[in-house]
Amino acid sequence: MSRRWGSVRARATLGAVLVVAVALLAAGAAVLLSLRSQLLDQADAQAERTAREAAAQLSVGTPYDRLSSLDDDDRPVRIADAAGRQVAASEDLEAISGTPAADPADDADDVLAPGEIEEEPRFGEGSATVDGDTADYRFAALRVQDPGRGPLTVYAGAPLSVERDAVRTALTVMLIGFPLLLAVVAGVTWLVTRRALRPVEGIRREMAAITASADLGRRVPEPDTHDEVARLARTTNETLAALQSSVERQRRFVADASHELRSPIASLRTQLEVGAAHPGLLDVAGAVEDTVRLQRLAADLLLLARLDAGEEPVRGRVDLAALAREGAAGRPAVTVAAAAAGAAATVAGSRGQLGRVLANLLDNAQRHARTEVAVCVRRSGDRVVVEVADDGEGVPEADRERIFERFVRLDDARSRDDGGAGLGLAIARDVAARHGGTLTAGETPAGGALFELRLPAVTA
Structure with a gap:
């Protein structure tokens, strides 16, 4: 089980389900809160409307037994005097609790004129027993100044059963629908990721087969996509x-x-x-x-x-002009022309390895030269260039890259003793590359071979 859930597909599915679950929970909570708030606002409006109807009748001195609001069994009404004693109530109203309490400070500061009705009602939640049935209500309290009976307070209630039923229904739908939706998300994510990762599994199987067979000639399948x-x-x-x-x-x-x-x-x-x-x-x-x-x-x-093996050369400052003169010493056929000397021909690298490069180039040139070998050291931009030219037959253009391969000798007819093992030019190019430079083969104007070594110069 741990390996199964450790797969990318399982983690992607689990992650998608968790993200959607969190989003659904947040959205569901927001929907329930918004629904409850709207239904409470509707209940407040209904309770206030009932209270204002009763207050409007009381403000003109209508007798209690002729108040039309007291005949509505769905919206219980209770009327109390200034002392809080009940003076009238709906016919089947048996008990009421939780009505909003009056604020003595407001009553003292806001004295109503005869026939005047309070502008802002007070709201609260409570319960009422009507005809033997107790239910929850949203109550509105509204003060009115009866011309003949003095200050009265009307308490009118609106049932909360609709709000409770609506919230309960919405919650039931969410409890049923959310798991189904999560199951759909999990299934779709599982299928989509399986389809998306099928090429990866093909690559894995082919790599496992290549590892088992040690056949490096095999290749993994490439899907016809651009992903x-x-x-x-x-x-x-x-x-x-x-x-x-x-x-x-x-x-x-x-x-x-x-x-x-x-x-x-x-x-x-x-x-x-x-x-x-x-x-x-x-x-x-x-x-x-x-x-x-x-x-x-x-x-x-x-x-x-x-x-x-990637061994980095020991870095130092090397004067290629001086190194070329040292390499030419004892070689009568080699002439050195240093157009750049001293700091202008200084590079960073291993003196031993760079000396080996020049020695290999000189050995190769002497083997193929008729009479002389010319070495030129010059500065070209941010590079130091060393040119080794001979007056031999040159290197055919088709072979100018192949000669840098290991154990390659173009003149197979000559003896091994004279020609070496065919490693000199390969070593020279590898060393040049390790020093951030290049080594190429070309042709002199007279048709001989020309080898050009370019290395980064050391700036002052």
Whole structure:
């Protein structure tokens, strides 16, 4: 039961029922109060009208036995003198209680002239026994100055049975109708939310199936609507596509890394086995070269793993012009032209990682250059731009994005020893992205390859 009521549909239904119930209770109370107030006003008007009819007859000296108001059994009338003694009453009136009391201060201050009738009556609720039947009444008290008999007070009542019956009927209707209405609201809300959440349940089932089967190629159904559920389905499919791409990229990465590691390890093992059997035939230089290659490959793989894990570089101020000159040192074919130096070429980032980017770009340019490599460091707006150009054959336009993928080498015919593992440009672009910059491949006017690194400059 707790799981059932923990669903969104159950909570929405319960919430709708509670809101409607509170609204109905408030509206019902307001209706009952308004109805009772209106019926009381009507009873007051009836009682006042009866009292004024009797007072009007008394104001002209009409005898008690000829008062027409005393003949109405539905509206009991009682007439009292100044001392409060009853001097006349309706024929079947046996007892009366709860009539509004006179205010002595008003009686003293407001002295009526002969034949004058009080303007504002007083009202109150009480009971009267007429012909053996006791009922509740709304009484009006009105003073009148009888020309021959002095001040008199007329008490006239209007029955409250109509008001009580009307309020009771309205309450009965509400007690019957409100639960039925709440049941209708609950049923409609339950059906509407079930219809609205049916796509969500489909998404949940498909996600559960994907989790159980580990098949990231499956997709959740997308409803033909433009609401939040449709956007949820589309976002879920986009997430699944990104996850599938990431998993496939990781699988390719592991497979390519295993393949790249296999060759130098196998070569090193062969050399060591030959050296163990025939010490004179040990190729020490080759073993060292394979070891260095393994070391570089392991360092590249470790750096890529750290970048994939989202490790943020240690931020510092790096002068790219000075870093380019340091990277070009010991490379006779590389020339550096720094159009921006010092503060103009300063960026925020890891000196080691940015130095690795420049080293990878220079290594790649030297492998493909015919005679020379040119490096230019300049300032462009709020960016520091480093251009590395060579005079080689260049990169075909169709491959200018593919070369930044991991383990991609366009010149497959050349040896692995000369070409590396195909991780240098991938590492360079990842590091540039981690530093808020970009790395793109283009073409020089002479047709060679041009790599452009753009990083945010540090302002003074």
